[in-house]
Amino acid sequence: MSFDSQDHPHLRYNPLKDDWVLVCPHRMKRPWAGHVEKPEEEDIPSHDPKNPLCPGNTRPNGKVNPDYESTFLFTNDFPALLEEAPVPDQSEDELFQCKEAKGTCQVMCFHPRSDITLPRMTLDEIRTVIDKWAEINVDLGKKYSWVQLFENRGAIMGCSNPHPHCQIWASSFLPNEPTVKHRTQREYYIKHKSPMLVDYVKKELNKKERLVLENEDWVWLVPYWAVWPYETMLVPKTHILRIEDLTDSQRNSLADIMKKLLTKYDNLFQVSFPYSMGWHGAPTGSYMEEDCNHWQLHAVYYPPLLRSATVRKFMVGYEMLATQQRDLTPEQAAEKLKNLPEIHYKDENK
């Protein structure tokens, strides 16, 4: 029998993380009798007087939100990172190493209404979010080495508030994931004189089997090494270091592709699709003075759903202790996403 990547178990290499994912396509055939998720709450009021993220409401710490009409940015009332924190002593023992962690955590509401999500916002409204992201990266990037923009969407992704929002955690240190990507991209760049993800996207544009959507400036694809069932990556077609480097037209086309991709995600299981997403670009702070040309800006989406709105993939036992494992192949996921309509299922009958 000859090897068929759509049918036979194999390992795929992730050059960004320098590790492997186990792909087991035949596992899709097994029955599922395990945990079933509660479907996401669908009847969220447009304004909830008790929701601390809504315009005009009072937050737990007594601060009152303005009557904002677009986005709204503020410092998290319970930040994991603090701007001023006492510094631990240097430890002499290599088994008990401790390091200072300074930073700030912010929250950005995308929209004044709670009953709306990014894919159902207008292109102008999405563009405003993108401009804000760029602004935040510039502002916090002056002081901090890493500005992590991310959105946890849906209760099963630990999102504690249904109001559309993202978070920004900026830190004095380079976290684990970007540390690895900094190294792998640099090693590739030294070897090939070209950024890894720029080369990668060019190749995927030729191969086509993992592409889901593209426009003038952007490619949305399922990476060859994707771990989560419908994990995707959004990458510019040209070499861009940081989100603030996007031109006016690249921002417009980003709003356009984001609206389409998030609509496809929601249409997959006809549910507001849960995920964690975030942006990775060249580090900031003191890294701004270093050569970061090996970096390519990209967004990643990590959605947990596998079979339906209520059956997710669990990254547990084997995944935690050994190696990440996926069931359907990246090519199968890309094919499914490609074939979905670009009109949101909730807007279909309008």
Place this chain on the structure above:
Amino acid sequence: MSFDSQDHPHLRYNPLKDDWVLVCPHRMKRPWAGHVEKPEEEDIPSHDPKNPLCPGNTRPNGKVNPDYESTFLFTNDFPALLEEAPVPDQSEDELFQCKEAKGTCQVMCFHPRSDITLPRMTLDEIRTVIDKWAEINVDLGKKYSWVQLFENRGAIMGCSNPHPHCQIWASSFLPNEPTVKHRTQREYYIKHKSPMLVDYVKKELNKKERLVLENEDWVWLVPYWAVWPYETMLVPKTHILRIEDLTDSQRNSLADIMKKLLTKYDNLFQVSFPYSMGWHGAPTGSYMEEDCNHWQLHAVYYPPLLRSATVRKFMVGYEMLATQQRDLTPEQAAEKLKNLPEIHYKDENK
């Protein structure tokens, strides 16, 4: 203000994984209005004629289970890894690397009854499980480089069947996690002429602040670099490479400490405590002929619950994209576990 590790955010180094965890003790103060888990099913019948893991029942593939009275081992009906799988061609492109993955997936039922869990089994019954683990590691270790013994317990840990059981995934390759631990332990051994975890345990026995339980042969502790709220590690006091190397008395004392630790876990939130756990020891297969003295056998427990039986820690956005983050400190977790009774809450009123 001087630095207080129980109050101020900081990073801790994990020398086994060569990465960092962000510790934010002050985050325990924030309110939680997010997702609430369904409490675990508590009224499981002792024998369910429809459960494919019970004695005498027919599994989905038509095979009939024996009327087993102790443990029961069989090959997973829907294995992620296959003993014979076609081998992919070597890829020339470093961005599209693919590797063969051969292996086998087995399931071991711990007990004929569905309404029992490890902490409520007798010491003899637990000892039988330990002996089986050792046997399996020897058997599969002849052929495979890595034998991952693991238990996913509880529906929120992706466990699809309430009958007490564990899984064994053995593979022709060394998975990601053991690959890293192989390297870090070897580097430490070359530098210090002593295994990392043997040194580590000696130091923890002196420091005491992260110890939960110990007996003649074993130490149960919350590692300095723990990620999950009540993550723990179970380590022998002497240098042991693989689970089959445990002596008769070390196996008895393992049964003893396992019963106590799992009872404490259940008592923490008065619920059958969900977790993923597994064993890591020196690799097998062709590694048996190599010097693996840098390895020390250990079990890890990764439990997701944070505040109660229904409020868990989510490893999402920041954790997936940047760095693992924990709320309460390892020392606070150890203190809580230490103070819990060693009699199971369900047996209290007997």
